[in-house]
Amino acid sequence: xxxxxxxxxxxxxxxxxxxxxxxxxxxxxxxxxxxxxxxxxxxxxxxxxxxxxxxxxxxxxxxxxxxxxxxxxxxxxxxxxxxxxxxxxxxxxxxxxxxxxxxxxxxxxxxxxxxxxxxxxxxxxxxxxxxxxxxxxxxxxxxxxxxxxxxxxxxxxxxxxxxxxxxxxx
Numbered sequence: 001x002x003x004x005x006x007x008x009x010x011x012x013x014x015x016x017x018x019x020x021x022x023x024x025x026x027x028x029x030x031x032x033x034x035x036x037x038x039x040x041x042x043x044x045x046x047x048x049x050x051x052x053x054x055x056x057x058x059x060x061x062x063x064x065x066x067x068x069x070x071x072x073x074x075x076x077x078x079x080x081x082x083x084x085x086x087x088x089x090x091x092x093x094x095x096x097x098x099x100x101x102x103x104x105x106x107x108x109x110x111x112x113x114x115x116x117x118x119x120x121x122x123x124x125x126x127x128x129x130x131x132x133x134x135x136x137x138x139x140x141x142x143x144x145x146x147x148x149x150x151x152x153x154x155x156x157x158x159x160x161x162x163x164x165x166x167x168x169x170x
Contacts, residue, residue: 007066007164011157014059018153021048021055025148045148052147053106056156060103063160070167080163089166095159098122102145114144125152 005013025048028041037045064076071079077100084093102125104113110130117127126146133144146152 007063008161010062010066011059011160011164014055015153015157018052018055018157021051022148022150022153024048025052049143049148052153053143053145056147056153057103057106059156059160060099063164067164067167070170080167083170084163084166087166087170092159092162092166095124095155096163098124099156099159102127105144106147110144117145124155125149 025045028037028044028048032041067080068076071083077096081093081097081100084090084096098117098120101113101117101120104111105117105127114127118129126149128144128146130144
């Protein structure tokens with residue numbers, strides 16, 4: 001039986017894993033053949049992007065599952081955001097909410113979270129329009145959320161670790 005790791009250990013491991021794929025994306029982008037790249041390069045980019053998306057979704061979901069114990073029941077992210085706002089941690093509350101929305105978009109695609117992100121400017125990541133994503137056939141892949149933008153996963157990890165620390169100290 002495997003030992004249970006703490007949230008910070010799990011986030012750190014996910015961060016190392018995501019960094020591997022971010023490095024792969026950087027190498028492929030550096031050597032793209034022409035504006036669109038070869039089919040192999042595009043497939044390599046797509047695979048690395050999907051891997052980061054999965055790591056991000058898994059990491060956020062694991063964070064929610066492990067930290068749910070801090071609230072009796074109900075929607076964890078909403079309760080966490082409210083608790084952060086009540087404590088005057090508006091920046092962290094805003095980042096948690098935006099990453100929560102981004103993770104929902106990665107999991108479910110366009111819907112309420114996607115529409116809210118389109119109406120909420122953020123410097124944490126870039127939200128792509130459905131039209132721009134659909135017009136990318138034959139080009140380097142782009143999802144509704146640009147997870148391959150440098151700093152996306154590090155920002156997510158930092159935010160989750162700050163929220164973890166907040167919950168553990170309250």
